[in-house]
Amino acid sequence: MSTVSDGVRAVVPTRWQRKTNGVLASVFERDKTLLALCLTPALALFILIALLPMVWAFNLSLYEVSTLSPIWEWTGPGRLVDIVTSSGFQIAFGRSLVFGFGSVAFQLIAGVGLALLVNKEFKGAVLARALALLPYLVPAVVIGMVGQFMLNAQYGIINLLLLRVGVLDNPVAFLGLPETAMVTVMIVGSWKFAVFVTLLTLARLQSIPEHFYEGATMCGANAYQKFRDITLPRIKNVILIAALLRTLWMFNKFDIIYIMTRGGPGESTTTIPLLAYEIAFNQYNLGEAAGIAALMFVFLAAWSVLYFRVAEPEQEVRVA
Amino acid sequence: MTQVVGNYISYGQAARIKSVSYQIVVWATLLVLMFPIIWVIVGAFSGLDALLSGSLSAIFASVTIEPVRQVFFASNFFVYYRNSIVVAAGVVIFTVTASTLAGYGLTRVQFRGKKWFARLILFGYMFPPLLLSIPMYQIWRQLGLLNSHLGLILAESSVPLPFGIWTMWLFFQTVPLDYEESVWMAGGSRWHSFKDIALPQAAPGMIAVGIFAFQSSWNNYTYPKVLIAEDSLRPLTTGITQYAVQNYVFWNQVMAVVFTIIIPAFLLVYFLQKYLLEGYKATA
Numbered sequence: 001m002s003t004v005s006d007g008v009r010a011v012v013p014t015r016w017q018r019k020t021n022g023v024l025a026s027v028f029e030r031d032k033t034l035l036a037l038c039l040t041p042a043l044a045l046f047i048l049i050a051l052l053p054m055v056w057a058f059n060l061s062l063y064e065v066s067t068l069s070p071i072w073e074w075t076g077p078g079r080l081v082d083i084v085t086s087s088g089f090q091i092a093f094g095r096s097l098v099f100g101f102g103s104v105a106f107q108l109i110a111g112v113g114l115a116l117l118v119n120k121e122f123k124g125a126v127l128a129r130a131l132a133l134l135p136y137l138v139p140a141v142v143i144g145m146v147g148q149f150m151l152n153a154q155y156g157i158i159n160l161l162l163l164r165v166g167v168l169d170n171p172v173a174f175l176g177l178p179e180t181a182m183v184t185v186m187i188v189g190s191w192k193f194a195v196f197v198t199l200l201t202l203a204r205l206q207s208i209p210e211h212f213y214e215g216a217t218m219c220g221a222n223a224y225q226k227f228r229d230i231t232l233p234r235i236k237n238v239i240l241i242a243a244l245l246r247t248l249w250m251f252n253k254f255d256i257i258y259i260m261t262r263g264g265p266g267e268s269t270t271t272i273p274l275l276a277y278e279i280a281f282n283q284y285n286l287g288e289a290a291g292i293a294a295l296m297f298v299f300l301a302a303w304s305v306l307y308f309r310v311a312e313p314e315q316e317v318r319v320a
Numbered sequence: 321m322t323q324v325v326g327n328y329i330s331y332g333q334a335a336r337i338k339s340v341s342y343q344i345v346v347w348a349t350l351l352v353l354m355f356p357i358i359w360v361i362v363g364a365f366s367g368l369d370a371l372l373s374g375s376l377s378a379i380f381a382s383v384t385i386e387p388v389r390q391v392f393f394a395s396n397f398f399v400y401y402r403n404s405i406v407v408a409a410g411v412v413i414f415t416v417t418a419s420t421l422a423g424y425g426l427t428r429v430q431f432r433g434k435k436w437f438a439r440l441i442l443f444g445y446m447f448p449p450l451l452l453s454i455p456m457y458q459i460w461r462q463l464g465l466l467n468s469h470l471g472l473i474l475a476e477s478s479v480p481l482p483f484g485i486w487t488m489w490l491f492f493q494t495v496p497l498d499y500e501e502s503v504w505m506a507g508g509s510r511w512h513s514f515k516d517i518a519l520p521q522a523a524p525g526m527i528a529v530g531i532f533a534f535q536s537s538w539n540n541y542t543y544p545k546v547l548i549a550e551d552s553l554r555p556l557t558t559g560i561t562q563y564a565v566q567n568y569v570f571w572n573q574v575m576a577v578v579f580t581i582i583i584p585a586f587l588l589v590y591f592l593q594k595y596l597l598e599g600y601k602a603t604a
Contacts, residue, residue, distance in 0.1 A: 032429075035425045035429040038421040039421070039425050041421055042421065042481065045474075045481060046441070046481060050447075050481070050482075051444075052455070052459065053447075053452045053453075053455035054452065057454065057455050060454075117349060120342070122339065122342070127590070128346055128350060129589075129597075130589045131350050131354055132350065132353070133589040133593070134354075134582070134589055137534075137585030138578075138581065138582055139539040139556070140541065141557045141558075141560065142581055143356075145560070145574055146359070146360055146578060147356075149569075149574070149575070150356060150359060154372075154374055155372045164376075191356065200600050203528075203596070203598070203599070203601045204600075207601040244442075245442075245483065248446060252447070252449060252450075254448065254449070255541040255542060259541075273448045289451060290451060290454070292451075300445075301446050304439075304443075308439060
């Protein structure tokens with residue numbers, strides 16, 4: 001029996017052959033301690049920075065708390081019912097649905113399209129991909145400010161160009177009109193956020209071997225057939241995951257809307273996070289703001305559970 | 321001897337035309353997509369009056385390095401920049417360490433309810449970060465973490481952590497156990513197989529998580545806005561809004577700052593692209 005293990009020993013560096021008696025080595029040996037040691041840092045962080053503030057906010061939503069005073073006055077779960085039935089919440093929730101699902105639909109189409117476009121190999125493909133991925137690393141605040149600058153009715157370059165080309169007769173204040181503000185914010189935001197979809201999709205596309213396509217070409221498949229039978233099945237799951245994450249993130253998106261419109265004009269871009277901000281920091285009602293966030297959590301949690309049921313985005317992953 | 325066959329072109333010519341026209345489409349699309357960046361660069365080197373005049377010829381006639389000079393030498397720019405880098409580095413270290421260990425543990429140890437555990441991590445994304453920042457403000461005050469970089473690093477780690485754990489969990493599933501087993505057969509410990517075999521193979525995943533953590537910290541506006549009140553501790557994202565003074569925006573200075581924020585972002589995606597694409601291939 002020694003022959004096999006001796007053979008293995010011969011090709012393994014000597015430093016691995018030592019039976020380490022260190023603390024780390026013995027801790028890693030048992031499954032339970034290994035699991036505990038590996039999960040502790042992540043769990044500790046998760047509890048401190050996500051779970052604890054969340055529980056705190058849920059608790060907060062049951063009290064009448066002013067931003068300006070430390071006194072907590074019990075109001076009970078009836079508060080949540082009041083919020084749901086208020087017209088302000090309902091209208092903002094409707095805007096959130098438009099902004100959330102609208103943005104995600106737009107980002108999926110643009111993001112996957114861009115990934116397919118820069119996937120092929122050609123001279124300068126690395127530069128092309130770098131440029132395509134760049135917007136994702138540009139801060140949303142910056143994009144919001146640049147968007148404001150470029151879309152201004154008097155001196156914005158978009159208006160100047162559209163007037164010169166003749167698409168517009170008069171300058172349009174894209175962010176100043178209730179009809180255009182929401183769509184404009186969605187498009188400007190998608191300039192950045194669609195790239196998250198591009199990144200995940202492109203990573204998956206790059207791992208599809210070239211000879212799959214060569215084989216299909218030899219068999220006489222056209223471009224659409226290759227896309228349908230080779231590409232699509234392989235990127236389906238990554239698109240489903242990206243769609244879920246982007247929906248969660250877009251529904252809770254605050255910075256880009258706040259920077260570009262402050263929720264206006266009027267209240268036409270006041271989605272749920274902006275409504276909560278308004279109530280917490282301008283009306284000084286922390287309890288109600290936390291209640292709004294708690295309701296949003298319930299909605300997103302319910303939607304995610306449903307999504308996992310229907311779409312099963314990680315079904316290909318080896319879970320066992 | 322060349323043979324002309326009607327009006328047809330050869331296979332090679334057809335392929336070349338196809339490839340060239342494809343590249344034209346790619347670069348034309350990118351040119352449109354990059355237009356905001358081009359305009360940022362133009363803005364960063366123009367006079368403010370020309371930018372606000374609404375005339376293209378005036379803008380191109382007013383080339384100047386004054387806004388860049390103003391930003392570099394007459395403001396807190398370098399302080400903001402350093403703060404952004406310090407905080408982003410902290411977030412990267414916290415996130416990569418925690419998610420790599422968690423990913424390894426989740427892949428290599430079997431336990432019941434693993435799938436649900438992985439799904440529950442995503443519940444961290446269902447609460448608006450803005451509303452998490454309020455409890456954080458109160459908790460951080462108790463812990464003495466307000467107005468400190470450590471406090472901001474911890475808060476900002478909440479954004480990349482769930483996705484980081486998820487990514488590493490999926491990535492370790494593509495790292496075969498066989499190599500580790502051969503180390504064990506040779507008498508090596510599990511710690512060795514983790515450190516010397518699994519970890520190097522997981523490097524692309526770690527880099528991808530690292531870049532994700534970097535960008536989410538580099539981009540974060542909400543947490544520094546709520547948790548950092550002291551100007552000398554502000555990162556770029558909240559620092560940049562200082563250039564808009566009481567409804568009067570120094571657009572050329574803002575664009576100069578934006579330009580300097582975009583440069584490191586571009587270098588990252590250009591040079592680490594290979595790892596980034598390798599690292600996310602396992603996702604989903």
